[in-house]
Amino acid sequence: MAVITAPEPAVAAGPAGSGEAAPRLTVIGTGYLGATHAICMAVLGFDVLGVDTDAEKIETLSSGEVPFFEPGLPELLTKALESGRLRFTTSFAEAAEFGDVHFVCVGTPQQQGSDAADLRYVDSAVTELAAHLRRRALVVGKSTVPVGTAARLTELVQRVAPAGNGVELAWNPEFLREGYAVDDTLRPDRLVFGVSSDWAEERLRAAFGPVIAQGAPVVVTDLTTAELVKVAANSFLATKISYINAMAEVCEATGGDVTRLAEALSYDDRIGGRFLKPGLGFGGGCLPKDIRAFAYRAEELGVGQAVTFLREVDAINKRRRARTVDLVAELAGGDLRGVRVAALGAAFKPNSDDIRDAPALDVASTLHRLGAHVTVVDPAATDNARRNHPELSYAADALSAAEGADVVVLLTEWSEFRHLDPEAMGAAVAHRRIVDGRHALDPVQWRAAGWEYRALGRP
Structure with missing residues (x-):
């Protein structure tokens, strides 16, 4: 694993030339985004207080354990706790008293039965915090929200807070990639500050001083544009992924090779070429729900036609999962009943234990529903997968999962799966048949070892 080093700590420096002390930071919500932000900001030299209503999560973090898989983060948590700059609490009153800049990092999942974003957690966190804000402070949203949320929350904060208009709200969208979140926090490719005053911008520049000093570009804009940046970025990325997968559909119908097409x-x-990679498609806790919420909000605002293409982007992505199931069935002779399938991968992407909207588990559970006996293996996400899909079987490693398998299907492109020995796998399976759902394997090598190899969009 690569050693990740942090930029030099910010030693009590406020805005350039201001002579002010570095702001004390709170991070509301200690899930994936919040825990990563709190830990990294403490390592950068800030005094940080993490806040969550989940006492068990607070206890876990306080004891030095990261409750999710993210390379490099456990080591930084240990460093931050030992420095004395990072603490955790369940008290919003303590957070309000402690902090100068409050980062709101709670989740915005998709509403049950709707494409809209569920803002209950954001509203609750902001309301709870505001009730205790008795002095000038900056509340900074980092959660991904529908456009217009920041304006609504500004009114809410200033109405609820004892300090009234002394509390301002800003928006600083996050761009973390799971598996690379530490580096994305310490060395982001850009910082976006959505602000309504020079003071808010100064406070944010002070809160990101060490990162800015390392050369991170800063885009200063209004609240509305800052809200739009994240959903626009995710929509563009999702569109690029679905575009090449649409070309894979055409290649399957014509006998073309989508990998050579993408290369050209x-x-x-x-x-x-970045993200112009055909395969099983995207999943996780961001892209799917964000593009749906963006389209939903655009329709609410009367500009739904402008983003109609996002509905097809989502549909293409879902079709890739169904087509992967079809490929497994084709290799098995058309009937999945009783077929033993080894599913390599459960997480939505490598270097993560996140199974939210994971294409891998969608395919595995569909195969199970169609009568296959599915054994799943994943280096990090097995426990999460087992809790959510107890109907599936699980193995400790790829060779164990492949024992007696009729078909192997690669669903998450972990490095250890990319480098599997086709001869060793061939000795374990009942039939040498493999579906490469991520275009992660060398078809020449696997075919030379006697495997029947299939992949989306390839002859």
Whole structure:
């Protein structure tokens, strides 16, 4: 694992030339985003208080344990706790008394039975905090929210807070990639500050002083634009992924090879090759629900036609899962009943234990419903998968999962799966048949070892 080093700590420095002390920070919500932000900001030299209503989560973090998988973060948590700069609490009153800048990092999941974002947790966190704000402070939203939320929360905060208009609200969207969250926090490719005053901008610049000093670009804008940046970025990324997967559908119908097509497109610097990668598609806790919420909000605002394409982006992504199931069935002879399938991967992406909207588990559970006996293996997400899908079987490693399998299907492109030995796997399975759902394997190598190899969008 690569050693991640932090930028030099911010030693009590406020805005340039201001002579002010570095602001004390609170982080409301200690899930994936919040815990990462709190830990990294403490390592940068700030005094940080993490806040959550989940006492068990607070106890876990306080004891030095990160409750999710993220490379490099456990070591930084230990460092931050030992420095004395990081503490955790369940008290909003303590947070209000302690902090100068309050980062709101709670989740905005998709509403049950709707494409809209569920803002209950954001509203609750902001209301609880505001009730105790008795002096000038800056509340900073980092959660991904529908456009217009910041304006509504500004009114809420100033109405509820004893300090009234002395409390301002800003928006600072996050751009973390699971598996790379530490580096994305310490060395972001950009910082976006949505503010309504020079004072709010100064406070944010002080709160990100060490990161800015390392050369991170800063985009200062209004609240509305800052809200839009994250959903626009995710929508663009999702569109690029679904575009090449749409081309995979065409290639399957015509006998073309989508991998060669993607390679040819990547040399065009107007297009580029990043994320122009065909396969099973995207999942996780961000892209799927964010593009749906964006389309829903656009329709509420009367501009739904402008983002109608996002509905098809979502539909293409879902079709890739169904097509992967079809490929497994085709290799098995058309009938999945009684077929033994080894499913390599459960997390929505490698270097993560996140199974939210994971294509891998969607495919595995669909295969199970169609009568297959499915054994799943994942380096990090097995416990989460077992809790959510107890109907599936689980193995400790790929060779164990493949024992007696009729078909192997690669669903999450972990490094250890990319480098599997086709001969060793061949000795374990009943039939050498593999579906490469992520285009992560060398088809020449696997076919040379006697495997029947199939992949989305390839002959």
